[in-house]
Amino acid sequence: MDEQHDAGDATGALLDRLVGDRDLRAALAEVHDAAMTAVDQSVLRLCRDRAATLIGLDAPPLPPSLSPAERACVDLVEQMVLDVTGVTDRLVAAVATHLGADRTATFVTAALVIEQRLRMRALWQRLGLGDAA
Amino acid sequence: MTTAPIPRLPDAQVAPRLKTAMGRWQELVSAADAVDPVTTELVRLRAARHHDCHT
Numbered sequence: 001m002d003e004q005h006d007a008g009d010a011t012g013a014l015l016d017r018l019v020g021d022r023d024l025r026a027a028l029a030e031v032h033d034a035a036m037t038a039v040d041q042s043v044l045r046l047c048r049d050r051a052a053t054l055i056g057l058d059a060p061p062l063p064p065s066l067s068p069a070e071r072a073c074v075d076l077v078e079q080m081v082l083d084v085t086g087v088t089d090r091l092v093a094a095v096a097t098h099l100g101a102d103r104t105a106t107f108v109t110a111a112l113v114i115e116q117r118l119r120m121r122a123l124w125q126r127l128g129l130g131d132a133a
Numbered sequence: 134m135t136t137a138p139i140p141r142l143p144d145a146q147v148a149p150r151l152k153t154a155m156g157r158w159q160e161l162v163s164a165a166d167a168v169d170p171v172t173t174e175l176v177r178l179r180a181a182r183h184h185d186c187h188t
Contacts, residue, residue: 027154033154034154106147109155
């Protein structure tokens with residue numbers, strides 16, 4: 001399994017270092033790669049950076065202006081991160097207006113993968129397990 | 134007793150590769166034995182309540 005990570009994926013490098021089980025590492029790498037290639041990467045990266053900021057990780061701020069599709073996706077991910085039970089029909093419909101139902105379901109799943117990775121990284125940092133350079 | 138939520142996108146399909154990868158990841162996590170089964174189930178239930186998963 002190719003476990004190369006993109007230049008911005010410090011979480012991937014950390015997972016490689018801390019997750020001892022080879023199959024789990026491979027599955028983590030595969031689900032991340034599947035998430036990043038299933039949706040518009042530029043939108044997903046925006047959402048990743050916003051989620052990282054909300055979780056307390058260092059991340060670039062959002063650009064000063066977003067397209068309506070980007071705004072809708074970021075708004076949904078913000079709510080998912082802050083309190084997933086607060087996700088509303090309106091937030092989901094706003095994304096579906098731009099992406100359609102299937103791509104919205106895919107986007108939400110991809111966002112979940114990204115959020116999970118960020119939370120693992122944040123937890124390990126708080127436990128003092130360090131971060132990859 | 135709570136009822137299951139109504140799906141917002143009832144017929145939506147997640148991209149196959151991502152769906153498969155998620156399933157594999159969840160399967161491995163479920164099978165992991167680093168933590169005892171009771172603790173695992175307690176954590177699962179707590180997370181499900183937090184996420185309102187209706188599981």
